[in-house]
Amino acid sequence: MSQQRDFAASLRWWRQRKGHSQLELAGRADISQRHLSFLELGRAAPSRDMVIRIAAALDVPLRQQNALLVAAGFAPVWRQTDLAAPELAQIRYALDFILAQQEPFPAVVVDRHWNLLLANSGAGQLVEFLVGPLVSGTAVNLADALVAPGVLRPYLTNWTEVAGYFVRSVEADAAADGTTATADLLKRLLAYDGVEAALAAPAGPASGPVLPMLFRKGDLSLQLFTTIATLGTPQDVTLQELRIESFFPMDEETAQIFRNWSKVNAAKAAQS
Numbered sequence: 001m002s003q004q005r006d007f008a009a010s011l012r013w014w015r016q017r018k019g020h021s022q023l024e025l026a027g028r029a030d031i032s033q034r035h036l037s038f039l040e041l042g043r044a045a046p047s048r049d050m051v052i053r054i055a056a057a058l059d060v061p062l063r064q065q066n067a068l069l070v071a072a073g074f075a076p077v078w079r080q081t082d083l084a085a086p087e088l089a090q091i092r093y094a095l096d097f098i099l100a101q102q103e104p105f106p107a108v109v110v111d112r113h114w115n116l117l118l119a120n121s122g123a124g125q126l127v128e129f130l131v132g133p134l135v136s137g138t139a140v141n142l143a144d145a146l147v148a149p150g151v152l153r154p155y156l157t158n159w160t161e162v163a164g165y166f167v168r169s170v171e172a173d174a175a176a177d178g179t180t181a182t183a184d185l186l187k188r189l190l191a192y193d194g195v196e197a198a199l200a201a202p203a204g205p206a207s208g209p210v211l212p213m214l215f216r217k218g219d220l221s222l223q224l225f226t227t228i229a230t231l232g233t234p235q236d237v238t239l240q241e242l243r244i245e246s247f248f249p250m251d252e253e254t255a256q257i258f259r260n261w262s263k264v265n266a267a268k269a270a271q272s
Contacts, residue, residue, distance in 0.1 A: 007051070007072040008042035014058050014068075015040070017178060029057035048074045061177050062237045080237035083117060091231070091239060098229075102246050104262035105255075106224075112173070112241035113185050114143035125261040126247070130155050130217060143170065147189045157214045164198040165211055212250050222257065223250040 015025050022040070026033040031050070038044035039054075046054070051072050055065040066076035081088055099107045099120035106123035110116055116139075127134055131151060134140065145151040146166060153159050167189050174182045189195060215222040224247045234240035249255035 005042045007046065007068065008040050010068055010071045011054065012040045014055075014060055014064075014178070017175070018058050020058070025054070025057060029054045046072050048072070048077075052077070062234070062240045063179070064177060066237070078235070078237050081239075083238060083242075088236075088239075095242075095244065098244055098246075104258045105249065106247040106258075108142065108245050110142055110243050110245065111238075112177070112243075113181060114141055116140040116142055117242070121262065121265060122247070122258055125258070125265060126222075129220075129261070130215065143185060143189060147192050147195060149193055152215075155215050155217050157216050158212070160194075160198045160201050161211060162213055163195060164201060167195060167199060208250075213247075220257065222254045224248065224254065225250055 015022070018025075020028070022036050023033050026036045029036070030053075035044065036054075039046055039050075048069065051069050051074065052065065055068050060068065062078040063080070066078050069076055083092060095109055095118060099109070099118060102122065103120055104122050104125075106126045107120045108116060108123050109118035124134065143166070146156075147153075147163050153163075156162060167186070170182070170186050170189060174186045210225045213222075213224045213226070215224070227246050227248070229244040229246070231239050231242055234242075249258065
């Protein structure tokens with residue numbers, strides 16, 4: 001009975017968080033509103049298939065679908081596999097291929113909370129130019145690097161706009177996945193000096209089709225925009241939470257800087 005109450009409370013929480021009435025969710029899940037009401041009251045116990053069906057209708061992420069299954073008394077069905085595991089070799093090959101195709105421009109692979117997992121040479125050259133080379137094995141969180149005062153912020157001339165947009169995206173993530181980890185990330189970002197002011201800053205007129213990242217260090221300026229991709233139809237928690245962020249130059253001057261860095265890097269590699 002305790003498990004039924006746990007599932008009932010979790011189901012009700014997710015339905016309300018997603019903004020659905022019982023009637024709407026019942027229609028999406030193809031069940032009766034009466035049965036859904038009984039599930040939310042703990043008066044009926046769901047089958048494993050019913051949990052998965054309702055979770056899918058609510059668009060609950062795989063990690064949280066596992067949590068709903070556990071709350072209902074079932075074992076998790078979605079695996080969470082280390083990216084370096086042999087069974088993900090083909091996925092890792094695909095990720096490496098995408099990163100390589102993006103050269104000489106930067107590209108990174110991050111997890112749900114913006115922890116850096118993979119990066120290409122272009123990304124390494126950008127970081128080295130701005131803040132110095134990454135130390136091998138050092139954990140890097142790109143959200144902290146972007147929002148915190150002492151890393152990328154001094155070189156990002158439109159930090160207020162970029163940080164405001166980024167933190168709002170983390171707010172959306174926190175609302176979507178409902179996890180403590182994402183809520184903690186958001187809390188940490190909001191605590192950094194200047195973030196609340198960035199969020200409150202009035203939005204100016206758009207100067208272009210996308211919000212650029214404008215870096216400047218010394219006499220060198222870089223104008224970049226980014227795209228974010230995810231894996232299609234993931235069946236693993238790790239893979240669903242991966243993001244591939246690719247950086248593109250917004251002008252020929254920026255493009256040429258990255259090409260020159262790539263040539264210098266290739267020459268150094270040939271000499272070693």
